[in-house]
Amino acid sequence: MIKNYFKLIVALFYTFNSFGQSDWTLYNKTNSGVADNNITSIAIDVQGNKWVGTQNGLSKFDGVNWTTFNMSNSGIPSNVINSVTIDSKGNKWIGTNNGLAKFDNINWTTYSLPNSNTNDIYSNAILSIAIDSKDNKWITSNLYLYKFNETVQISFVNYIPNNDGYLNPGGLCVAIDKNDVIWVGAGLHGLSKIEGNNQTFFPGVSEGGGFCISSIYIDSKNNIWINGNVNCYKFDEKTASKIKMYDKKIFCALDLKGNSWFLASSSFKFDGLAKFDGQNWTNYNSKNSGISGNEIKSLVLDVEGNKWFVTNNGLQKLASDGISTLCNNLSTTIIYKNKVRCKGNSFGVLTSIEKNSSYTYIWKDANNNLLSTKNSDSLIVTSNGNYNLKVQDNVCFKSTQLNIEIHDTFPETKQICMVTNQNAHNLVIWENADNNFISKYRIYKQNHTTSQYELAHEQSKHEVSEWLDILSANQVERYKLTVMDSCGSESPLSENHTVILLSSNVGLNGTVNLAWNPYEGFNYQNFEIWRSTDGVNFNLLSNVANNTYAYIDNNPPSIAYYQVRITKLNGCVPSAKSVTSVNSNIISKDGKSLGIKSIENEKLTIYPNPTKGTITLNSSVSMLGKSFDIIDITGRVMFKSSINTISQVINIESFERGTYFIKSSDSNSIKLIKE
Secondary structure, X not given: OOOOOEEEEEOOOXXXXXXXXXXXXXXXXXXXXXXXXXXXXXXXXXXXXXXXXXXXXXXXXXXXXXXXEOOOOOOOOOOOEEEEEEOOOOOEEEEEOOEEEEEOOOOEEEEOOOOOOOOOOOOOOEEEEEEOOOOXXXXXXXXXXXXXXXXXXXXXXEEOOOOOOOOOOOOEEEEEOOOOOEEEEEEOOOEEEEEOOEEEEEHHHHOOOOOOEOEEEEOOOOOEEEEOOOOEEEEEOOOOEEEEEEOOEEEEEEOOOOOEEEEEEEOOEEEEEEEEOXXXXXXXXXXXXXXXXXXXXXXXXXXXXXXXXXXXXEEEEEOOOOOOEEOOOOOOOEEEEEEEEEOOEEEEEEEEOOOOOOOEEEXXXXXOOEOOOOOOOEEEEOOOEEEEEEEEOOOEEEEXXXXXXXXXXXXXXXXXXXXXXXOOEEEEEEOOOOOOOEEEXXXXXXXXXXXXXXXXXXXXXXXXXXXXXXXXXXXXXXXXXXXXXXXOOEOOOOOOEEOOOEEEEEOHHHOEEEXXXXXXXXXXXXXXXXXXXXXXXXXXXXXXXXXOOEEEEOOOXXXXXEEXXXXXXXXXXXXXXXXXXXXXXXXXXXXXXXXXXXXXXXXXXEEOOOEOOEEEEEEOHHHOOOEEEEEEOOOOEEEEEEOOOOEEEEEOOOOOOEEEEEEEOOOOEEEEEXX
């Protein structure tokens, strides 16, 4: 029986001061594998890997290991990285000082700008990249904005400034809102909006005080923030004007808790960070926190709410928002349910019992890889391993690790319990598994000609787990068992079980010589020799060792029948009764098997009888092709069919309770009870 289990391991976490050094982590060339301390850009993929652009190559950080790509070990066209963006397929798009590069995690592809000049190192430099929902790449250079889609067109489409003032060159930046509207900042020249084939220019946005658009940020509420060298503004499209929000602040992020994050500036110089929760400000600088330096260029947030800062002094991480408090009132108990367990297509669902729309749920694997990009209290899992859940609210968090074992090789092999003799035929017995995914059992029998195992019978798991082989002959038979699941997958064959076949002859002076084969399938202590004078009532005659396969009865009665038995410890419970003894055939002293009828004579049998719904009709080979009826006690025909196989299932669930008869075309008749 397959057991799905899990083990909860509650991890211990420390509580940090909101401005403590422990909340800040700096990655530079001294303590990590980052390519350069001068960080220019960062992007985070769905697995949580950080792709860090530097002045000396592109570095990947998986939380533990660093990998750097540069001109000496990859197809990247320049070591000076200006921007990194990731598309919906997971491709990395890198803007360099020498054109655009695409990395699909295996291969590199490079593209040059159509207006590039080999004598001008800046004409092929790509400053920023934004990707819309159709995977169009919107890239900016020092002079132009380009639209590029490698699957639709092989050349760039550039937007050249014209007399109307659209997209004037000079320090371009680009951002895309939730409606796929393209917003372009053109330095001192203004703001442009591209919506489909339409362009709108807002020249007044850059007017006054030498305001120059240096970056555009679109928050989760689709607000458009335009940043200058010193101040930030929220753009009001209805009035086509900028609304000044905060002096000496450059807006850069809106976190999962609704806090606004700003790059602080003073007299065109960076001055650390500022967080605004709608009422209160929190300032972070090198004097009051673990920040490595006040010159922060930009930041991105990962799914856990950690802040990753781009600086000239390395890559810096701020755990959550500086408040990493372990919450005792949060529960991280996980419920595991195995939904589908089909071979090659198994999955289960992990669900947190803590459900709150304001909470954040972070799922990771044992290697700290992010497993879900969506904030969901449930996770679909398809493989074995450790899974980590972190639940956090606005001020604290709690984490749990869960070990999951998912089997994708269902169903598991089930063993035969025993094969014994019953009424001169072999009775195969197994135990029903307590498994909702098992549909039926199949019994295979060895072909004496080919030695191959061939399907002999199958039956539903809802029936008593035993089968009488009415076609078993007076010879050594071998059986194996398989399990079928509800998806139609079949388990490997079980170990074989071989019946005990007893033979006899009369020796000198009237002694009886007995011989038999060993039973195969389980271990047993000894053989019991039983004797009877009527073939019905048996008495124990003797015991012999389990490696002895012969016995001589020196004083047999004038009429004698024999049977060999072994005992199985703990027995079998075929869902209806307990069986402990394996019996051989019954044989007379002159070698005739008692009760063995001609296979042609015992033509029809049914099982189970009585039944509540279905029966299995077993027939001899001679019955194949003949017809049969099921009739009630009044003689009314309730069911008509023909015998096409030696074993077929008949459903009589619609029959009323009572007595019925199965009658074949050659007048064979069997009584059937419907419960």
